[in-house]
Amino acid sequence: MKDVTQLTEGWSLRHEGALLPARVPGCVHTDLLAAQVIPDPFIGRNETEIAWVGRQGWCYAAELDHDSRHERTELVFEGLDTAAEIALAGEVLGRTRNMHRTHRFDVTGRTGRLEVRFDSAYEEAERVRALTGERPNVYPEPFQYIRKMACSFGWDWGPTVVTAGMWRPVRLEHWSTARLAEVRPVVTVDGLPDDGTTTGRVEVRVRVARTERGAGRPLTVRATVRADGPGAGAGSAAGTSQAAEASFTGDEAVLRLDVPDPELWWPRGYGEQPLYGLEVTLADEEEGRLDVWRRRIGFRTVVLDRSADAHGSGCTFVVNGVRIFARGVNWIPDDVLPSRMTPERYRTRLTQAADAHVDLVRVWGGGIYEDDAFYDVCDELGLMVWQDFLFACAAYPEEQPLRGEIEAEARDNVVRLMPHPSLVLWNGNNENLWGFRDWDWEEPLAGDSWGEGYYLGLLPRIVAELDPTRPYTAGSPWSGSWEHHPNDPRHGTHHSWEVWNRQDYAEYRASVPRFVAEFGWQAPPALATLRRALPGERLAPDSPGMLHHQKAEDGNGKLNRGIARHFALPEGDFDRWHYLAQVVQARAVAAGIEHWRAHWPVCAGTVVWQLNDCWPVSSWAAIDGDGRLKPLHHELRRVYADRLLTLLPGEDGPVLAVDNQAGTPWHTTVGARRMHVDGTVLAKAGIPVEVEPRSVARPVLPAELLPAPGSAEEFLVVDADGLRAVHFPVTDREFAYPPADYGLRLETVAGADGDAGARAGEATSFDVVVTARTLVRDLLLQADRLGAGATADRGLLTLLPGEEARIRVSGCEDVTVEQVRAALFCVAPR
Structure with a gap:
C-alpha cells in the first residue's frame, strides 16, 4: 500500500544571510510576519512598506531524509507560488511557473538538502512578456504573463501583496508496482423522480502510473459507491452500496456502476443534499492493495438553458429538471x-x-x-x-x-x-x-x-x-x-x-x-474593522488611511455622489457618513x-x-x-428569501410584486396602508394573493392607496406574513421626516441553563427593544460599537409609530441604554 509523508516541519527561509523558521503550507509574507521582519500589510499604509518582498527572490530549504521499502518515492507539491526551481543535494529536479498546478518529482533513493528557490513573480512576468509581446489590461501590473493569482498584484478592492512560497501541502509518496495517477468520476442520472424510475450512473475512468517492475503486470481496480461508506461524511445519504471491478487495457480502465433510485442532491431551498462515498481501490494479485482514492459525490442533473425566446436568449440553471x-x-x-x-x-x-x-x-x-x-x-x-x-x-x-x-x-x-x-x-x-x-x-x-x-x-x-x-x-x-x-x-x-x-x-x-x-x-467596513486597521487615525472619509483602504478609481467620489442623490451629504460627521454609505449600499x-x-x-x-x-x-x-x-x-437575507414583497416604481405609482420562489403555493393577504408621515392611516386595504410555486404575482393596488405623486408627507407600506415593503414618492432628502423618537429598553436573554445573568467578565446576549413613537426609517444598530466582538441579528428596520422591534445582540459584556442609543442610527436623527 502506498505510504505518504507530509513535509510540514523543518523548513527555513533565507533572508539577508539568516535562516528564519518557515511554515509549510505558507508563504514568504506569513513567515516574515511570524519573524517580525515586516509589519502587518493590512494595518495603516504598511502595504507600501512591504512591497519589496514581492520584487526579490526567496529560497526555502529543508533536509530530505527518507528510507522507504517501496520502489518509487515522489516529491509532490500541491501548490508552488509561482516561478520556482527545485534542487536536491545540489541537483536541479525541475522548474515550475504555475501556482495553480500540482507538480511531482522522482526522488527515489535520494536524500540531502532540498531547496525551493523562488524568482520574483515580477521578473518571471517580464521574461514571459519579452517572449510574447505586450498585451493590454485594466491595471498597471503584469498579472496576465504569469499563472498566479491575479489579485496578488492588487485590484480595485485588494492590496498589492505579491506572494511566493509553498502555499499548499508538500509530501512524499512512496509506492510500488503502480499508483492511481488520475480518477475521474462522471456522474449522471437517468430519469427524474417525476418520470418514475431513476438510476444514478457513475462511470469511473482511471489511469495509473507504473514502476519498471509494474510495467505489464495485471492490475485490477474496484470502485464502490456507498451511501454510508468511506468519504460520505456529513450530509451522507442512507442506503446500500454498489461495486464494480475492471482490468486495465494498458494504463487505463473504465468502471461503471448503477445506483437505483438514488437520493438526489439539490441546491439549498429545493431539497436535501445527500452525498455518497466513492472509493476506488487499485490492487494486484501479488501485493494486494496498492492505492486507494476516496471522494464524496452526489447525483443530480444540471443544464444551463440558453435557448432563444421572445426576449432574446436565456440563461437559466435547471437542476434535476427544476x-x-x-x-x-x-x-x-x-x-x-x-x-x-x-x-x-x-x-x-x-x-x-x-x-x-x-x-x-x-x-x-x-x-x-x-x-x-x-x-x-x-x-x-x-x-x-x-x-x-x-x-x-x-x-x-x-x-x-x-x-x-x-x-x-x-x-x-x-x-x-x-x-x-x-x-x-x-x-x-x-x-x-x-x-x-x-x-x-x-x-x-x-x-x-x-x-x-x-x-x-x-x-x-x-x-x-x-x-x-x-x-x-x-x-x-x-x-x-x-x-x-x-x-x-x-x-x-x-x-x-x-x-x-x-x-x-x-x-x-x-x-x-x-x-x-x-x-x-460600495460601502466602508464596520467601524471596529476600521479602528483595528487604522489605529490612532482620526477617521474621515478622506483621511490618509481611509483613502489607502479605498482602491476603487474615484471610489469615495462615487460613494459621496450616491449618498448625495438621496441625503444631505454630512460634512465633518464621519459617523453619519459611514452609516449613510452603508444604507445606500x-x-x-x-x-x-x-x-x-x-x-x-x-x-x-x-x-x-x-x-x-x-x-x-x-x-x-x-x-x-x-x-x-x-x-x-x-438585506440580502431579506431579498434572497423564498418569499419577497416588493413595491416597484411605476408610471402611475408604485406596483406591488409578490415573489414566491418556494416550492409550495403562497396564499396570503397583503395589508396595504397609505400613511401620513405623522402616522395617520389615510387609506388601507387587504389584498388577497395566491402565488404559485416559483412564480411572481402582481396584484393591482387600489387607486386610493397610491400616495400623491411627489408628496413629501405620504408613503405606502405593505405587509404580509411578517414581510414588509415601503414606498416613498420622493428621495429622503425631500421627504418631511419628523425627528426620530423611540423608546429603548434592554432585556437579558436567558442562557441554555435558564440563567439570565452572565458570570463576571463573560460576554452575554440581550435584546434591544425599540418602541417607535414616530416613523423611524432604516434604524440600524451598529453592534461593533458596543464591543469589537458584538453582533446584531438584524439590519435595517423601518418602524411605524407604535411598533416595537427586538434586536438580539450577542458577544459583548453588559452595556447601558445610553451606550446602545449611541450605537443606533436612522435616516432622520433624533
Whole structure:
C-alpha cells in the first residue's frame, strides 16, 4: 500500500544571510510576519512598506531524509507560488511557473538538502512578456504573463501583496508496482423522480502510473459507491452500496456502476443534499492493495438553458429538471495570503452566505481554484458553485510558455473538482470578451492573440473531454456568440456597472437582463474593522488611511455622489457618513434584486458583487475584511428569501410584486396602508394573493392607496406574513421626516441553563427593544460599537409609530441604554 509523508516541519527561509523558521503550507509574507521582519500589510499604509518582498527572490530549504521499502518515492507539491526551481543535494529536479498546478518529482533513493528557490513573480512576468509581446489590461501590473493569482498584484478592492512560497501541502509518496495517477468520476442520472424510475450512473475512468517492475503486470481496480461508506461524511445519504471491478487495457480502465433510485442532491431551498462515498481501490494479485482514492459525490442533473425566446436568449440553471432563479454572490479569495485559509474559515464564510439565503457562489477568475474544503462545504450546504477559469480583465497571450501551462492547469483542476455535485458551471473568463469589444484593445493588439482561443477553443474542448456532464460558458459577461454584443442584457450573462460608476441606483430598474452575473455598490467596513486597521487615525472619509483602504478609481467620489442623490451629504460627521454609505449600499443592491426577481422568469438570476473581502477595505462586499456583516448582508437575507414583497416604481405609482420562489403555493393577504408621515392611516386595504410555486404575482393596488405623486408627507407600506415593503414618492432628502423618537429598553436573554445573568467578565446576549413613537426609517444598530466582538441579528428596520422591534445582540459584556442609543442610527436623527 502506498505510504505518504507530509513535509510540514523543518523548513527555513533565507533572508539577508539568516535562516528564519518557515511554515509549510505558507508563504514568504506569513513567515516574515511570524519573524517580525515586516509589519502587518493590512494595518495603516504598511502595504507600501512591504512591497519589496514581492520584487526579490526567496529560497526555502529543508533536509530530505527518507528510507522507504517501496520502489518509487515522489516529491509532490500541491501548490508552488509561482516561478520556482527545485534542487536536491545540489541537483536541479525541475522548474515550475504555475501556482495553480500540482507538480511531482522522482526522488527515489535520494536524500540531502532540498531547496525551493523562488524568482520574483515580477521578473518571471517580464521574461514571459519579452517572449510574447505586450498585451493590454485594466491595471498597471503584469498579472496576465504569469499563472498566479491575479489579485496578488492588487485590484480595485485588494492590496498589492505579491506572494511566493509553498502555499499548499508538500509530501512524499512512496509506492510500488503502480499508483492511481488520475480518477475521474462522471456522474449522471437517468430519469427524474417525476418520470418514475431513476438510476444514478457513475462511470469511473482511471489511469495509473507504473514502476519498471509494474510495467505489464495485471492490475485490477474496484470502485464502490456507498451511501454510508468511506468519504460520505456529513450530509451522507442512507442506503446500500454498489461495486464494480475492471482490468486495465494498458494504463487505463473504465468502471461503471448503477445506483437505483438514488437520493438526489439539490441546491439549498429545493431539497436535501445527500452525498455518497466513492472509493476506488487499485490492487494486484501479488501485493494486494496498492492505492486507494476516496471522494464524496452526489447525483443530480444540471443544464444551463440558453435557448432563444421572445426576449432574446436565456440563461437559466435547471437542476434535476427544476428551473431556478439563482440567488448568488461573487467570491474572491478570502485572504490575500491564501495559505492562511483553513477549512473552518471556509465553513464560517460559506455558512454566512447560506444564512443570507444564497444558493449560488461564483468563484471569480482573478483568484484561485479554491481548496477542496471550500467545495466540500458547498456540497453540504447546497451552494451551487460557478467556477471561473482563472482569467480576468486582461488580454492573455496564447503563445508558449503560457499555452502549455494553461492546458495543464485546466486539466488538473477540472479533474480535481469534478467529483463535487455543487459544481454546476465552468466559465471561461471574467470580462475579457467584453474587454476586447469595448475597452480599446483591438488597435494595440494589432492582430496578436488575446485569449479568445482559450475561451472559445481550448477550454470548452477540455471540459467536453473530461467533464461532459457540466455546462461551459465562454465568459462572463457573454451573449453566446459574436452576433451580439458580449454584454447585451438581452442575451446570456450581463455585468451591470454603469449604475455604480455613473448613475443613481434607481437605474437598475431601467432594464431586465437575462442573468445579472455582476452588479454592486460600495460601502466602508464596520467601524471596529476600521479602528483595528487604522489605529490612532482620526477617521474621515478622506483621511490618509481611509483613502489607502479605498482602491476603487474615484471610489469615495462615487460613494459621496450616491449618498448625495438621496441625503444631505454630512460634512465633518464621519459617523453619519459611514452609516449613510452603508444604507445606500444595502438599498442599491436591494433595488436591483427586487426589480430583477419581479421579472422572473425573464431574468433568471443575480450574482451580487461581492460576498467577501480579502483585507479591511471599503468595497462592494457584504462581509468585511474582518468577517463582520455589513447591513448589506442582512438585506440580502431579506431579498434572497423564498418569499419577497416588493413595491416597484411605476408610471402611475408604485406596483406591488409578490415573489414566491418556494416550492409550495403562497396564499396570503397583503395589508396595504397609505400613511401620513405623522402616522395617520389615510387609506388601507387587504389584498388577497395566491402565488404559485416559483412564480411572481402582481396584484393591482387600489387607486386610493397610491400616495400623491411627489408628496413629501405620504408613503405606502405593505405587509404580509411578517414581510414588509415601503414606498416613498420622493428621495429622503425631500421627504418631511419628523425627528426620530423611540423608546429603548434592554432585556437579558436567558442562557441554555435558564440563567439570565452572565458570570463576571463573560460576554452575554440581550435584546434591544425599540418602541417607535414616530416613523423611524432604516434604524440600524451598529453592534461593533458596543464591543469589537458584538453582533446584531438584524439590519435595517423601518418602524411605524407604535411598533416595537427586538434586536438580539450577542458577544459583548453588559452595556447601558445610553451606550446602545449611541450605537443606533436612522435616516432622520433624533
